[in-house]
Amino acid sequence: MILLVLSLVFGQNFFALLDGSGDVSTAPDGGAPSAPPRKASPAEEQRADFISFVLDDVQNTWTREFQQMGRDYQRAHLVLFTRGTRSGCGVAETAAGPFYCPEDRKVYIDLAFYDELRSRFGAPGDFAQAYVLAHEIGHHVQHLLGLTDQVRAQQERSPSRANALSVRLELQADCLAGIWAHSTGERRLLEEGDVDEALGAASAVGDDRIQKQAARQRSGWFRRGLATGRLQDCDTFRTALPGVEDRAPLRSR
Numbered sequence: 001m002i003l004l005v006l007s008l009v010f011g012q013n014f015f016a017l018l019d020g021s022g023d024v025s026t027a028p029d030g031g032a033p034s035a036p037p038r039k040a041s042p043a044e045e046q047r048a049d050f051i052s053f054v055l056d057d058v059q060n061t062w063t064r065e066f067q068q069m070g071r072d073y074q075r076a077h078l079v080l081f082t083r084g085t086r087s088g089c090g091v092a093e094t095a096a097g098p099f100y101c102p103e104d105r106k107v108y109i110d111l112a113f114y115d116e117l118r119s120r121f122g123a124p125g126d127f128a129q130a131y132v133l134a135h136e137i138g139h140h141v142q143h144l145l146g147l148t149d150q151v152r153a154q155q156e157r158s159p160s161r162a163n164a165l166s167v168r169l170e171l172q173a174d175c176l177a178g179i180w181a182h183s184t185g186e187r188r189l190l191e192e193g194d195v196d197e198a199l200g201a202a203s204a205v206g207d208d209r210i211q212k213q214a215a216r217q218r219s220g221w222f223r224r225g226l227a228t229g230r231l232q233d234c235d236t237f238r239t240a241l242p243g244v245e246d247r248a249p250l251r252s253r
Contacts, residue, residue: 023055024078047114047129051078054130058137061183065231066144076140077106078133098132100139102148107136117201127190131177131198131222138176142169147237168236171221175234178225185226198222217241 059075066073079085084093088104098109114129142148151169155162181198184190199219225234 023059023075024052024080050126050129051080051133054133055137057184058130058134058180061180062137062141065179069231074105074144076100076137079106079108080111081108082111098136100136100143102139102143105140105143107133107140109133109136125193125197127194128197128201131181131201134177134180135173137180138173139169141176142172147172168241171217171241172234172236174218175221175225175236176231178222178227179229179231179234181222181226182229186229195223195226 055078059073063073063075079087079092081092082094084091085108086092087101087106087108089099089101092099092101092108092110094110094112098107098113100107109132113132117128117132139148148169151165155165177198181190181195199222221234221236
């Protein structure tokens with residue numbers, strides 16, 4: 001029934017996802033029983049198509065980047081849910097916002113988040129939505145490169161450095177999102193105002209404490225990735241950051 005409702009709402013055949021294939025899947029509603037089927041609005045159909053396009057485009061970009069490094073890129077999966085669901089990292093709830101779980105290599109986004117992005121955070125544009133997904137795929141890239149595990153190990157060894165390391169991890173994900181944005185610019189997909197939309201969306205992603213510490217730096221790192229399109233320019237762990245004293249050089253596996 002849930003798959004039927006989602007198929008009708010988003011205009012896509014979610015029953016095809018029952019075999020576990022594909023990059024996008026849906027999770028059961030964590031709240032009340034599902035509502036009766038209704039016809040999808042044009043806006044909902046457009047959003048579903050756009051999310052699928054962005055996910056594929058971001059991962060195609062990283063497939064090419066990994067090939068240049070002589071490595072294979074393993075694609076992440078996107079789980080769309082409403083209210084709540086279970087992830088490899090525990091319960092996923094609307095209040096948590098979008099997040100990447102390295103345990104199951106999936107990005108989790110509540111279907112209502114993009115409405116909140118528009119109404120609460122004042123970031124209504126398509127590119128703002130794309131940035132959010134690109135940022136979370138950035139965390140997947142960090143996991144594949146072994147950076148996430150290194151940060152986690154250092155945080156366990158030195159709890160006093162945990163927050164500073166988390167800030168650097170988030171800033172790097174912003175820079176990695178910028179690398180994808182750079183590729184869209186090269187293909188002339190960017191429109192006037194798109195970058196401002198992405199920067200506006202940055203305040204809606206990540207831990208609140210991290211946001212307060214790094215709000216002034218996020219746009220700078222996103223713009224760095226956007227300007228150069230080079231992974232080596234996104235090393236936030238070797239760079240002196242205002243308000244973040246700790247520096248911890250990491251190496252990709």
